[in-house]
Amino acid sequence: MVRIGYTLMTEQSGPRALVRHAPLAEAAGFDFAVMSDHFSPWLESQAHSPYAWSVLGAVTQVTERVELMTYVTAPILRYHPAVVAQKAATIGLLSQDRFTLGLGAGENLNEHVVGRGWPPVHVRHEMLQEAVEIIRALFGGEQVDRVGRHFRVDQAKLWDVPSRPVPIGIAVSGPESVRRFAPLAETMISTDPDERLCRAWDSARGGDRKVGQLPVSWGPDRDAAIKRAHEQFRWFAGGWRVNADLPGPAGFAGATQFVRPEDVAANIPCGPDADPVVDAVASFRDCGFTDVALVQVGGDDHQDGFFEFARGELLPAIRAKLG
DSSP: OOEEEEEEOTTTSOHHHHHHHHHHHHHHTOSEEEEOOOSSOSSTTTOOOOOHHHHHHHHHHHOSSOEEEESOBOTTTTSOHHHHHHHHHHHHHHTTSOEEEEEOOOOHHHHGGGSSOOOOHHHHHHHHHHHHHHHHHHHTTSOEEEEOSSOEEEEEOOSSOOSSOOOEEEEOOSHHHHHHHGGGOSEEEOSSOOHHHHHHHHHHHSSOEEEEEEEEEEOSSHHHHHHHHHHHHGGGGGOHHHHTTOOSHHHHHHHTTTOOHHHHHHHSOEESOSHHHHHHHHHHHHHTOSEEEEEEOSOGGGTHHHHHHIIIIIHHHHHHHHO
């Protein structure tokens, strides 16, 4: 059975709207909710990027059932890993053990803002591995002192930690990152329905949770839904290697200037019908993913109708056809 989540997309909604969306997603029947952790939107047309951790704290208090996850936080430049550990432990307590800390090596888009440059990918992966080891140690509640290649931790101790350490998920993009990070996490994260990633993760970990993400542009008018997806989500077609390195919304606008609406529609289910979304979710399920978080493209004015569609048609169709 594949579990279906909802994405609280910080790049396309403000903080009050996101807190409003969370209980509506829970009431609609979604199993979990993930939240992006950005300093900037991908494109100026998205027009938002509130601080994810403040929003998450509020979301823990307006929801009761859904699991929560960052999708994803980069603990390498903008945040020190000790600070990430403290934030995650606090959200774990506020949510009463409903939170998973999703981590990744980040994007230049968000991390360059602290003025420390943008390391090459092998260095980012070294930094992420070291950061995860620090976070794990702090989750144990003991004092941590460490001088590593990339981070120093001096007499750090978390005074409020959940009795059950917060689970960790890590975003992976290929065999090398699976080999490095599978031993360090309970959950695999990827936006690509790639069977090879799932097989490699299962070989290393043994059937853990694997969470994918699928953008959809639901709306009664398919042409309008395609137009909205093109305006706000054409960056999604760039792939991880491109998306990780571009420095800002202007770069993404330039890199995607020749992406056509029909190109976006070929990759993102658009319009009023449930079947294309069910088929896209099935592609993740067939690759071995256990969970898929949907992104409804568009800001606050495009979410309420989607929740009604999800409750009445989409989620029942997914569960009836995919188990």
